[in-house]
Amino acid sequence: MAENISEQQKFLIKTLKENGASLVGFGDVSSVKSEIAKNFPVAISFGVKYDQKVVENLHLDEESFHNHLVELNTPIKQLISIIENLLSKWGYQYETVPINILIKDNQQLRELQTFPHKTAATCAGLGWIGKCALLVTPEYGPRIKLGTALTKAPFSTAEPIVKDKCGECALCIEACPYGAIHNVNWEREIEREKLFDAYVCNEKRLDYIPVIGRKHSCGLCLQVCKIGKVV
Template sequence: MNGHDLKEFMKELGISHVGFSDVEKVVPSNWSRYHYAISLVVQLSNGIIDDIIDEPTDTYFSHYRSVNYHLNEVMLKTTIALQNCGFGAIPIPASQSLHNKSYYGAFPHKTAATLAGLGWIGKSALFIHHQYGPRVRLGTILTDMELPVGTPVTESSCGNCKICVNSCPAMAIQGQNWIQGMERKELYDAHGCSTHMKEHYQHIGRGSVCGICIKTCPVGR
């Protein structure tokens, strides 16, 4: 199996875009043998995103969960395929927060995706895919298989746009342009965002989704 075969394998399983990155300098020490990351991108339904007006919809919540499940299933199948070829692989669950590290996962999907050159991080702290904008969900597989990596994206392409800043009902977006290495808290208040969702959207997914900044971003419409 080579990089091309790997991409074709995942696209046949329903992945919209696949990228590879070198994560040797940023991977946790306990996974130091895994120098490469595979980024999986699934484009969300434009019709579902466009239905979001001033709050999330039940359909969006269901779609959000379904796409995360799909990503996890594809990552599992890809991990099995890599291991069958003699490589090591660790699938990082989509949209999972660690119990001892609020709002952070085991490895940041956005870090892998920007290092793979698939897009940048917006003022909203969302990943902005070059083609699909923020209308995506991400997955990541760490591996020791040597892969042909992309050219990292190191700065934002949002420019002076502040549509997401002005649209955020939680007023959680600070309005800063991202550059590589910037901490997420410099871009947006994750706790404030989560608190607003729990207080206002309990009737939809028990306050676990919003989607307004995804809907209003002009990239990927």
């Protein structure tokens, strides 16, 4: 059984990958302005890739895409509990970040306090923030659901990614039906609002509640991204 920190880190990565994690990374989040990051400066960031077929079809079958996103909560929860069990066993303190939060209105969006998975993921070197304001990974583009645990365990951390690799690409800008994406390249300290109007995206999808009984899942910005796309 893994005894020193480096063996423990290797064992954790191996166990997460064997249990469905598509990507795993470790990031130093101590520079993030957040109480939780001050206390737990190392992020364990992981993702489970989306089913490519469901994504390719989402403009025709939004319901299957919505169901797929919900179903992915199960492997993410399992991976979180693997992390919890191992860190507890090894005697390291940790906090986990909720997988998702249903944003019911723009007031809630404005006041949101949760630790952002995307921040953990760029710090862990898993990818960059695309023009679409999503984490874009070289392997799967933005088609990956994220999970995060923050810990005091002194795992070694990756070189962070601090700039995007979207270049001149404007596919997500053209695909967004609400004109919410501004065609701006991300750098680490840039505010989300410069990239993307989260309030418009949220409102327009909430408008579907009387029609389909829930928020629309849309997903067009992540469907068109050419990074990591299997053709």
